[in-house]
Amino acid sequence: MDSQDHLFYVHYIKAPWVGAMDLRHTGGPASNTPSPDPTTGPTTGPTADPATGPLDAQVPGLELESVHAGYRGVTTIGPIQATLSTGVHALLGRNGAGKTTLMRVMAGILRPLSGTVRVCGTDISHDPRAKDRVAYLGHRAAVSAELTVRHNLEFWAGLYCPQPAVREQRLAELRDTFDLSDLWERRAGRLSRGQLQRVDLARTLLPDPAVLLLDEPLTGLDPVTSALVRTLVRDLALTRTVLYSTHNLPEALTVASQILVLKDGTLRTHNDLIQESDAGYEIRYRGRWPTELVAGEALGDQLVRVTVQTGSTIGALVAALVERGVSVLDIRHATADTDASIRSLLEDQ
Template identity: 35%
Template structure:
């Protein structure tokens, strides 16, 4: 687990009415770390952020900052600043007035406010815009004003509630790098809520994936991308293609039996917690290849072949994306060149790009979320 943190959440539960959203969650964030809370709608990430900020009252557990319990403290006493998804700028105030608003509430002098606002305008690329009102700014500029207002009070912790979701795609790519670079430059502790996997990977030191109010897995972007601990995490990290297999463990190898939708294969176990019997395989579209023709029936070593037929092809840029019919499944696979519709092909997935898991027998939990499928224990990326 993560060592004792600057921001520590212990055994936290919270919800709305009788609905529990956070379920006995533990999380420690070290000083200066940028942590992204990643998950789909309803997973609890925004509730967790609002509980940290003081806008949601936990039903159990505690939140501490630098060793001080802040669980029952009001939001303005926690040393935190929250940047909202909507920016929440005052439309009748100028850029300078918006940035300095928190300082004015704290009774700072006009000279001190002007100095601090000027520093932040320079830092955030807003120099010369101080007298404009939000309506005269671009989306990216409004986002930077909201960030400046949050930073003006020198918070110990910066909380970001999907602040980039209202920006168009081109601007979002730049602003995400700007925020990450600024956070590193200031050394501030940041917690960022997002549903965008790429955004989390670009910006965060550590990603915490939530599912139904608990942590499914946490670790560095590289660790979660390359070593997902469950089918749920694998799918969330882009490995949405799924196929059922049957395997047998022989030493440090996994012998995949020929099935209705796959050729036999001999794969490395690679330290994965597998067992004889039904397996679930997941892989990314860009990690596989399309090979013309049908399988010769011989086991492939260090790769898995799936026979299928091309159903559709499109060009989203960089490669052709194909829909390939494999039994009852339609899998997405990229290729540098297009294949003809109806062509018989093989999807070839190299062993290092194939994520294997023991197939869950509970149809109500097809993704095997929350755990390793056996104990319910939350997994660190380093454990898998």
């Protein structure tokens, strides 16, 4: 690094807005909090290895236990009770519902007023090393407008990846993944909104986190880059916990393995919504549909939507159909009902 680079980095660290950027670096060398004795492990919660890398499938990526959060002692969300394991979890909620506040609590940026947040089995309030396993993409890109894309990512890589070989490898991988080669020597202040988002996504993935928190990550992205990010999120979620907030319900239903709705300060899950709905199912079958047994809405040839009556189960209905000579080829929850129940919950706020 030449002397001009040193001046850039000094200016970067001393800049008046560095506090906001430090919030997004939730652990690592910037932390002044001493680490506990590794032989004793966390004070509470199950024992877990806080080292970086893919998530152990046996340990939930995120656990929130009776969490209340807010500002200046005033509770705005809670109680929150949730366990998020590997996979994509979409967070929905109206504007002002508290989605960003919840994500900041999960990342260890905002201390909860009460309750416990565990990352990979470790209480983040007792072991700061657990924060190193979380990466958070906020609404404001954590990059300096005065630095080039290369200088910005090299700065963060120096914090996240102290080993030079690992640092250079991660930079090269992310430069290719987000197609940043043509932007590499361009100042961040001259980038478009979508280009800046690509740079910030690359910055977020530098530490190879086990838990990835994305606050509306597709904002400002063109269709091609949006599709790339969706594919990347699915791939990352094979061994990691990914939570992203969005206002796009169809996209959430397509990409996520679990839907979370934040309403009135509490989290509702996709399964909760299905259980509270009319339990609609789509059944593909062969044979004559016994209308005397159950009425159904014909959706096409040999495809019908039915509602299971209170006190019964879909298993009992299938058994009754088989008794009458109907071959059940496929059965699934009615997507339209799920979609409608989530929309209804959001609109009711």
